[in-house]
Amino acid sequence: MSLAMLCLGCIALRLTHTPAGSSSRYRLPLMATKKNGPPPISSKLFISLTSPSNLTAVLEAVADDEVTVVKYQAPWCRTCRAMAPVLDKQAKKYGDLNYYSLECYRNGKAAGERMHKFFVERGAKALPFVEVYRGSELIEAQTIPPAGVEIFSAAVGKALEAAERIREQMREARANGSASLRREAERIRAVLGITPPRNLPESVNLSTPKIRAPVIDKAGRRRGGFNRF
Numbered sequence: 001m002s003l004a005m006l007c008l009g010c011i012a013l014r015l016t017h018t019p020a021g022s023s024s025r026y027r028l029p030l031m032a033t034k035k036n037g038p039p040p041i042s043s044k045l046f047i048s049l050t051s052p053s054n055l056t057a058v059l060e061a062v063a064d065d066e067v068t069v070v071k072y073q074a075p076w077c078r079t080c081r082a083m084a085p086v087l088d089k090q091a092k093k094y095g096d097l098n099y100y101s102l103e104c105y106r107n108g109k110a111a112g113e114r115m116h117k118f119f120v121e122r123g124a125k126a127l128p129f130v131e132v133y134r135g136s137e138l139i140e141a142q143t144i145p146p147a148g149v150e151i152f153s154a155a156v157g158k159a160l161e162a163a164e165r166i167r168e169q170m171r172e173a174r175a176n177g178s179a180s181l182r183r184e185a186e187r188i189r190a191v192l193g194i195t196p197p198r199n200l201p202e203s204v205n206l207s208t209p210k211i212r213a214p215v216i217d218k219a220g221r222r223r224g225g226f227n228r229f
Contacts, residue, residue: 037107038075041084045091046071046101051111052118058100064135065166067159068098072119072129075103079146080128087128090149094156130155134162 040048046069049055055070062068071087073080091099104119104127105112122131126143132155133139139162140155188194 037105040075040103041073041081041101043084043088043099043101045088046084046099049100049102052102052115055100055102058098059133059136062098062133062135065163065170066098066135067094067156067163068100068133069156069159070131070133071099071101072122072124072131073101073103073127075105077127083128083144083146086149087130087144087152090152091156093153094160097156132156132159134159134166137162 049058049070059068069091073084075081091097102115102119104115104124106116119125119129123129123141124143129141129143130152131138131141139159142151142155144152
């Protein structure tokens with residue numbers, strides 16, 4: 001029994017189950033096991049996260065009405081590399097969102113194996129893979145094929161709509177809270193028999209009064225000063 005992880009047409013990762021009683025092992029693609037592998041995929045918008053724990057910290061810190069896009073990719077994935085500038089251009093259209101990326105390195109080190117395991121757990125079996133969050137809630141998770149930029153747009157649009165609903169709820173809550181405070185203030189005034197304060201007339205001058213500085217004459221005597229006028 002085997003689980004294939006595809007780079008949209010090319011075999012990227014393979015997990016082979018060995019007979020019972022023995023540990024499972026990964027068969028790494030040749031490109032991923034070379035000492036000097038391919039360079040990281042550069043991006044002008046997506047900030048690279050180095051571990052799953054960093055992603056968890058990011059999602060815990062965002063506000064409920066914020067939209068976060070997480071791109072899963074691998075340096076040996078040619079489709080990921082080709083799609084990077086395309087997704088950057090598409091992401092620019094949506095303004096001030098949070099953009100992050102995770103890269104899967106199969107270099108035999110513990111951190112790389114943990115990242116690979118995390119990719120499999122998240123369902124990122126075909127790359128590039130995108131998750132879109134509203135706050136910490138996952139709204140959409142999709143593989144983005146070379147001709148599927150509209151999938152990315154639809155996923156982001158869905159999250160933006162969810163964020164706008166949250167903002168509307170927050171606005172309603174603030175309005176209801178202000179109205180409740182006003183009603184409570186009126187009730188307390190009525191109980192205590194306090195007359196509501198009247199609006200100040202427009203002619204009242206609330207500016208700081210002018211102060212006349214003291215004057216020292218030729219004899220050194222102080223004349224006036226510090227009187228309001």
